[in-house]
Amino acid sequence: MEINKNLSFDLEVFPTKARPILKWAGGKTQMLEVLSAASPKKFNKYIEPFIGGGALFFNLNPKHAIISDLNQELVNLYSTISSNVEEVIEVLKTMPNEKEFFLQVREQNETLLSPIQKAARTIYLNKTCFNGLYRVNKQGKFNVPFANLKNPKICDEENLKAASLILQNTSIIHGDYKTVLQNFAEPGDFIFLDPPYLPVSEYSDFKRYTKEQFYEEDHVELAEEVKRLHELGCHVLLTNSNHPLVHELYSDYNISVHQTKRNINSNGTKRTGEDVLVKVTPKKRFSIVSPSIKLPDQVEKYPPTRYMGSKKDLLESIWSVASQFEFESVADLFSGSGIVSYMFKAQGKQVFSNDYMAFSSTFTKALIENNKTTLSANDLKKLLNTEVVSDNFVSKTFKGIYYNDEDNLFIDKLRQTIPLLKNKNKQALAMSALVRACMKRRPRGIFTFVGLDKYDDGRRDLQLSLQEHFIEAVQIYNNAVFDNGQRNSSRNGDAMSFRKKADIVYIDPPYYSPHSDNEYVRRYHFVEGLVKDWEGIEIQEETKTKKFKSYPTPFSSRKGAHDAFDLLFKKHKESVLIVSYSSNSLPTKDEMLDLLAKYKSNVDVVSINHQYSFGNQNHKIGNNKNKVEEFLFIGY
Known part of the structure; x- marks a missing residue:
């Protein structure tokens, strides 16, 4: 392969238009x-x-x-016009439209000619032969007859110079x-x-x-x-x-x-x-930017929890993929801890958050839907009013299970004072602060076991009282409130019935695996009941943890998860779909790709460290059952 390196890639686009030579x-x-x-x-x-x-x-x-071209004469023509157009023009001016001269030129041994002579010969034969045809015989000899044209334009000087300018900015290759x-x-x-x-x-x-x-x-x-x-x-x-x-x-x-x-x-x-x-x-080629991209500082203000499945550590990866699209709105169908919704809000996007867990939706009402409201010192004083009369529901029902009597009484008092705030956003902030306090006060932040001693390793979170945790959480939530100039919303409901339209739909559902459960209710039933004030909930009194029956979800079985994904993808097929998923979950990676491909013309899957294209490198997934990779499926 030969290449003409007479290039000038810094030249601007030329105003002169050239026609084919x-x-x-x-x-x-x-x-x-x-x-x-x-x-x-x-x-x-x-x-x-x-x-x-x-x-x-x-x-x-x-x-x-x-x-480029495989025709050596053609490549020589363009290369020579690029570098020696004036010399080619001078040769062409000497070449008459005469049959005898044409035949002489046609019989020339081109291997004996200089590049300039070859270029002029190519143009001359093309302009004077029958129909401008270029044809060679088995010996490689040009064999098209003379055309007997009256006045062919053998030397179009102006166009050759215009073409030369363009070709000077071009790499010309024989190959x-x-x-x-x-x-x-x-x-x-x-x-x-x-x-x-x-x-x-x-x-x-x-x-x-x-x-x-x-x-x-x-x-x-x-x-x-x-x-x-x-x-x-x-x-x-x-x-x-x-x-x-x-x-x-x-x-x-x-x-x-x-x-x-x-x-x-x-x-x-x-x-x-x-x-x-x-x-x-x-x-579209998706990649996780490395080193990690810088998210807005506002994201760091989101109140951290040890929420199961939180995507806090994957925010850069999620934004890296999402930012490769042009979009203004995002629907977060399973908002969970709310951190992904918050990240998109910090990027200036309109965010529609949704979750079937009431306490998760309370988080997003406080910090996604709410743009300006905070809790004042007077609000906090009202919340901490010790004179309020309590029904002692938590103190009686959960005595000795999760907290001591002082903490249980504090929860009961706040259950009575939070509704007194009237403003729904303030109520959401106060309840979010209480939920966070309850989770921070619990070892591992979950409610699947009783007592405090089992995991008490002396850490600060386990030494502070619930009231101390709550007062800290109020300040943390106040600091996290900000206005991104958008009308954002928070919804508590089934993702399957979510109706809002968004440019991007982010889906982070419970992961189904036969080797582990995805029951959020089992882990967080206490704070879920707290937010709902246990209304419409039947506590299973025979259980040690006083949990209630898990909400029905299609993601509790392989077939249910498969059908649920199919319905969600169909429902939001007009949006860009980004799905968080784990390599040890079901449906499998290939099944997820097939489901997405039913509704989206382009499907990719990205892992945190590697990228796979639809239908490629399947053998690299699942070989190591002990290693779990986080995937982002993209349908667009």
Whole structure:
């Protein structure tokens, strides 16, 4: 592969438009309007590996470009026009439109000519031969007859100089298309492919120009290369004839058919045809930015808890993926601790939070829906009013189970004073502070065992009283309140009945695994009951922990989870879907990809350290059952 390195990539796009230097069989001048409309508005560099006459290349006048061809004479022409256009012009001015001279030039041994003489010869023969056809015999000799044209424009000086300016900003390569694309194509590039058309014949354009043949299997290989370019993240336009194989090979992409005229055919009645244009948009490439991206400082103000399944450690990864889309709104269907909703709020997005657990929804009402309200010193005084009469429900029902009598009495007092605040946002802040205090006061922050001594290792959280924890939590929640200028909302309800539309829907459901349970109610039944004041809840008195029956959820079985994901993906198929998931959960990774692919045309899965494309590298998942990877599935 040869490359002309006479480049100047810092040049601006030239205002001068050039036309193709040569008349070229299969040239795309008549399709320029269609091709220009289909071309991307922004791209990194332009690559055309079957350059031919270069109609689109010259029309686009790209700032950075790579052109190539297997036709050595053609590559020499463009290279020489780039570097020595004045000398080529001078030679062309001496070349008359005469048959005898034409025959002499045609018989020249091109290997004895200088690059300038070769370039002038190529232009001269093209301008004066029959129909501008380039054809060689078995010996590689040009054998097209003289055209007897009256006044062909052999030397178009102005256009040659304009073309030279564009070519000076271009890398010109002699090589096959696969080598060029595999060596130079990068994400964001625009590749135009104008291969020899189907059906394959002994008289195909490719054989005329290269002494080679382009068979059907070559078209199949080209389609595989187009798929690679798509997954690499390139823009691709491809032209071909309206042939069944073309439609079969490119059925996954946008295909349009256009009426065209064939410039070169001995029979004028056959100079019509139908050209197919295949448009391939880049496959979005997802990656976790490394080193970790910097999130807004506001995110650090979110009150931390040891909430099961919290995505606090994955926030950078989630934002890294989400930020690769343009979006204004996010629905967080299983908000849990609320940290992901808070992160999106801190990024200035409109956030719709939802969770089936009442205490989780209280968190998001306090800090997602609420933009300005905080608890004042007077509010805190009212909350801590020791004179309020309590019903002692917690003190009686949970005596000796989770807290001492002093803590239980404090909870009962706050159950009476929080509703006195009237303002719903203040109530949410106070209840969130109480829930946090209850979780911080408990070893491991859960309610699956009784007593305090089992995990009491002397840590500060276990030494502070509930009242001390609560007062600290009020200040922490007040500091976390902020206004992002959006009308955000918090909902307590089933994700399956969530109706709001959002640009991105983030889904972090309970993970089903036969090896562990995903019962949030079992772990957090006490604070869930606290937020609901145990209304509508039947405590299972026979249990040591005084838990209540778990809420019904489809994510408690493999089939239920499968069907629930299917319904959610269908329901939100118009949105970008981002799904947090674990490698040891069911449905499996492949099943999740298949489900997403039913409703989204593009599906990717990203792990924290690695990225996998749809259908690739399946063997790398699940080999180590002791190692759990966190996945982000993306459907768009």
